[in-house]
Structures are given as C-alpha cells and as structure tokens.
Amino acid sequence: MLKVNLITLSDYASVSREGKLSIDGIFDKLNVTTFPTTLVKAFFVATVSGDSFTEYKLDLNFKKGAKELANFNLNSMTGENGRNNLIVELVGLPIQEEGEYKFSLSHNKKELGSAIL
DSSP, X not given: OOEEEEEEEEEEEEEOTTOOEEEEEEOSSOOOSXXXXXXXXXXXXXXXXXXXXXXXXXXXXXXXXXXXXXXXXXXXXXXXTSEEEEEEEEEEEEEOSSSOOEEEEEEXXXXXXXXXX
C-alpha cells in the first residue's frame, strides 16, 4: 500500500548522491502582499513509501477550494527500501485571492496527503 511519509512546500529542495533529502525554507503560509499574483518559485516535496522497486503514477493537484488551478502527472519509482523522495519545482502558480490553497498528492484518485497554506 502506497503512503506519504512527508509532504511540504519549500524555497528549495534537493537529494544528494547518497539519497539524503535536504529541504530549505519550509512554508507555513503563502506570503503575498497584493492580489492577483503568482508564486514565482517553490518546491513541492514528498516522501512516499510502497512496495520495493515499484513504479507509481501520481497526481499533484493545486486547488483553491473546489477549483483546480494546476495538475501535474508524476511517475515515482521506489527503491530497495520501498521509498522515494519526490521534488517538483513549481514556477508561476497563480494566486488570485486571499485564502487557503491546497497542494495534494494522489494515487488512483485517492488522496495520499496534502499541504494546506
């Protein structure tokens, strides 16, 4: 069964050659002073766990309420330990108005986890 161990948005993220995940500037809110605007750059970061050496097709959704603002199809391949670190660089996401925005990761239309800012 596939599950999410970590999910967040940050200023920057990377994975070293040794497979170590580094996350800088974890978001706890979207700091916006005027509307509408765009989120210039951010990194969506997640760690997923499932079966070893298995490819999973995932969906990353960006929503405000029920309105979908962006959707990305991702492929995730787990390693020997059944885990994979996902990093998606997001550029130019629209922020039209004040409120909560949800970034969610799904597999087979089932939400695995989300970050709400």
